[in-house]
Ligand SMILES: Nc1ncnc2c1ncn2[C@@H]1O[C@H](COP(=O)(O)OP(=O)(O)OP(=O)(O)O)[C@@H](O)[C@H]1O
């Protein structure tokens with residue numbers, strides 16, 4: 005059967021590289037992508053909203069979700085849990101809609117095991133110095149947390165080869181356009197495969 009499910013796109017990259025900024029700019033444009041809102045145990049930041057940025061959970065609530073297998077993937081990242089709701093992603097893909105995840109690397113690797121047909125994009129900083137400046141200037145984390153996130157960034161960058169695409173986030177506009185191009189070309193690839201499959205089926209039955 006021709007696969008009519010949606011495509012799963014996964015965006016990762018070190019903390020402060022600009023994943024959230026690029027994703028929001030992508031979603032501000034006309035897009036058919038559906039964003040999967042994650043669950044987290046981290047505290048809500050000023051300006052964030054429950055159900056828009058995250059679903060905020062206690063540690064106990066999060067561990068219950070893990071036990072009940074309600075998460076497609078989850079990871080402990082710099083002292084907090086983060087995870088992707090399984091039902092939302094599976095149901096949306098089954099309805100033929102594309103899903104976009106913005107998650108860290110350990111979680112992305114778990115997703116890759118279950119969805120090898122997914123499209124994995126790594127957002128890379130123009131330089132490590134710029135990465136550090138961005139996370140410090142965002143001003144949302146204490147000095148210690150910034151330090152821990154930068155330590156995690158090193159390990160994350162080492163895993164970059166596991167991704168299908170690397171996009172450098174120098175100019176936001178350029179990075180967003182590149183991700184839009186990736187989305188379009190992945191659709192074209194699948195259309196081509198579907199056409200080839202259809203042709204082979206017709207030949208079989210003629
Ligand atoms: N291309 C860019 N040029 C300059 N500044 C940028 C760019 N992209 C993002 N920023 C800024 O860098 C900071 C970090 O961006 P953002 O919060 O989107 O990163 P993130 O990768 O989502 O981080 P985290 O993983 O910690 O949530 C923000 O202050 C944002 O405004």
Ligand SMILES: Nc1nc2c(ncn2[C@@H]2O[C@H](COP(=O)(O)O)[C@@H](O)[C@H]2O)c(=O)[nH]1
Nearest residue numbers: 042043078079081086087088106107108111
């Ligand atoms: N494995 C997962 N990682 C996630 C998920 N949602 C967000 N994240 C990533 O966590 C870090 C920290 O996020 P922050 O909002 O505290 O700055 C960042 O890399 C996010 O992309 C998820 O569901 N699973």
